[in-house]
Amino acid sequence: MQESLMPQIKKAAKKSLKARENELAMTNKQLEILNGGLFAEGELPYFKDKIAEVGQFPLRPKKLEILQINVGYMCNQVCEHCHVDAGPDRKEIMTRETMKLCLEVIRNTGAHTLDLTGGAPEMNPDFRWFVEEASKAGIQDFIVRSNLTIIRANKKYYDLPEFFKKHNVHVVSSMPHYTRGKTDKQRGDGVFDKSIKALQELNAVGYGMPGSSLRLDLVYNPSGAFLPSDQAALENDFKKALKEDFNIDFHSLFTITNLPISRFLDYLIASENYEDYMYALVEAYNPAAVENVMCTNTISVSWDGWLYDCDFNQMLDLKVASKVKHIKDYNEDVLKDRNIIISQHCYGCTAGAGSSCQGTVA
Amino acid sequence: MHFKGITRRGNPLDNKHKKQYTNHYKMEDTYYHPADLRKFSKITEWSEELGTKFFDYYGKVFEEGALSAREKSLIALAVAHVVKCPYCIDAYTKDGLQRGITKEEMMEAVHAGAAIESGATLVHGVQMMNKYNKLSM
Numbered sequence: 001m002q003e004s005l006m007p008q009i010k011k012a013a014k015k016s017l018k019a020r021e022n023e024l025a026m027t028n029k030q031l032e033i034l035n036g037g038l039f040a041e042g043e044l045p046y047f048k049d050k051i052a053e054v055g056q057f058p059l060r061p062k063k064l065e066i067l068q069i070n071v072g073y074m075c076n077q078v079c080e081h082c083h084v085d086a087g088p089d090r091k092e093i094m095t096r097e098t099m100k101l102c103l104e105v106i107r108n109t110g111a112h113t114l115d116l117t118g119g120a121p122e123m124n125p126d127f128r129w130f131v132e133e134a135s136k137a138g139i140q141d142f143i144v145r146s147n148l149t150i151i152r153a154n155k156k157y158y159d160l161p162e163f164f165k166k167h168n169v170h171v172v173s174s175m176p177h178y179t180r181g182k183t184d185k186q187r188g189d190g191v192f193d194k195s196i197k198a199l200q201e202l203n204a205v206g207y208g209m210p211g212s213s214l215r216l217d218l219v220y221n222p223s224g225a226f227l228p229s230d231q232a233a234l235e236n237d238f239k240k241a242l243k244e245d246f247n248i249d250f251h252s253l254f255t256i257t258n259l260p261i262s263r264f265l266d267y268l269i270a271s272e273n274y275e276d277y278m279y280a281l282v283e284a285y286n287p288a289a290v291e292n293v294m295c296t297n298t299i300s301v302s303w304d305g306w307l308y309d310c311d312f313n314q315m316l317d318l319k320v321a322s323k324v325k326h327i328k329d330y331n332e333d334v335l336k337d338r339n340i341i342i343s344q345h346c347y348g349c350t351a352g353a354g355s356s357c358q359g360t361v362a
Numbered sequence: 363m364h365f366k367g368i369t370r371r372g373n374p375l376d377n378k379h380k381k382q383y384t385n386h387y388k389m390e391d392t393y394y395h396p397a398d399l400r401k402f403s404k405i406t407e408w409s410e411e412l413g414t415k416f417f418d419y420y421g422k423v424f425e426e427g428a429l430s431a432r433e434k435s436l437i438a439l440a441v442a443h444v445v446k447c448p449y450c451i452d453a454y455t456k457d458g459l460q461r462g463i464t465k466e467e468m469m470e471a472v473h474a475g476a477a478i479e480s481g482a483t484l485v486h487g488v489q490m491m492n493k494y495n496k497l498s499m
Contacts, residue, residue, distance in 0.1 A: 178462075179464055233432065
């Protein structure tokens with residue numbers, strides 16, 4: 001009797017949607033949902049119509065600032081909200097040949113930021129070689145998005161903090177909350193403790209310390225069907241709690257809204273939160289955020305060299321609407337003259353203070 | 363489809379009225395409907411001046427002030443429980459999650475509200491005792 005009153009704890013999935021052969025692993029199925037339902041019925045406006053109101057349709061790129069390269073979808077974690085559907089079972093990994101093409105671009109790009117992401121980028125066997133080569137290009141800000149636990153996942157990764165330091169890499173790490181319960185629920189059991197240990201190790205080599213040039217920023221994704229709140233207030237809460245409880249320092253906290261694609265879309269539908277979440281995104285639409293939405297200053301490169309307006313479009317397989325579609329033909333002048341591909345997931349980047357891989361935009 | 367309560371009183375509605383009257387869901391299901399929360403701002407349509415003044419006031423109240431917006435969110439959650447407003451409970455649970463407020467903090471806030479509410483009942487026990495004493499020999 002008592003047991004039936006206990007809340008049911010959903011076990012986190014251990015496999016990607018792709019490995020589970022879930023139909024949401026298919027991008028056309030996701031787009032069908034995003035373009036149908038509430039939007040097709042006229043309950044909510046299409047993103048296209050919303051940005052047309054402020055003269056932003058078609059959405060056009062501005063100056064390229066960020067080159068984001070996804071070196072593979074393999075990851076040591078299977079986070080419930082992951083828009084990449086990453087996991088240990090994903091075999092899509094960037095080859096050294098494709099990396100060479102990327103390096104050619106990195107040496108000549110007008111972008112000031114290089115942003116490596118995954119999956120867990122460190123799991124790519126050529127990751128270190130790529131970082132060493134790319135760091136020679138002298139790009140102003142060289143980001144690696146690390147999930148933290150990878151640093152503690154295996155002996156061969158233990159020296160990553162030193163490796164990052166050697167190449168003056170800017171580390172951006174996911175941390176859904178400063179409490180164990182919320183972190184582990186989203187990212188899996190034990191993730192919180194490993195993340196704390198990894199942050200302490202990064203601090204130990206100088207990352208994230210006040211005044212240190214070794215930048216360590218954290219990324220906060222809400223652990224559920226709600227939007228992030230004020231970035232500055234959350235940063236204060238994170239700083240206070242992590243310092244008091246674990247003596248951890250970091251520089252900035254970026255709040256990122258979960259976009260309704262891939263595993264997060266699966267979660268929204270399974271938990272019957274999809275409609276409410278889409279209403280919340282549309283209600284929070286901020287025209288001021290459209291101005292600086294990240295696809296206007298970013299090019300995203302996939303593990304196999306295709307080009308996208310952003311990492312989310314990459315996961316929906318919406319390649320750039322340009323003659324240049326692949327890294328082998330890369331040309332920034334040609335790419336600049338394109339219309340950015342949008343769908344209803346884009347409401348995620350224009351909600352509230354806006355959202356990008358660098359946090360809020362408005 | 364039958365609309366209990368209305369048809370029983372011999373007042374059948376045609377489809378057009380049914381839609382207008384029932385607002386896409388069956389009235390007999392519940393007085394409260396979660397989807398109504400997002401229609402809250404529509405109260406302004408029937409009284410623009412008062413509705414607008416209310417929402418301006420409401421917005422101002424929850425801004426950062428001598429109390430942080432986070433503290434006010436927890437107060438709102440406690441009051442939501444005391445006044446037993448399902449819309450407010452939904453809204454301020456979500457608001458708390460968005461602000462990174464933990465479930466332990468939320469539950470403590472609910473207990474603070476519940477303690478005041480039960481205290482308000484119990485303190486009337488003194489009135490009962492006074493009356494009892496006055497009437498007794």
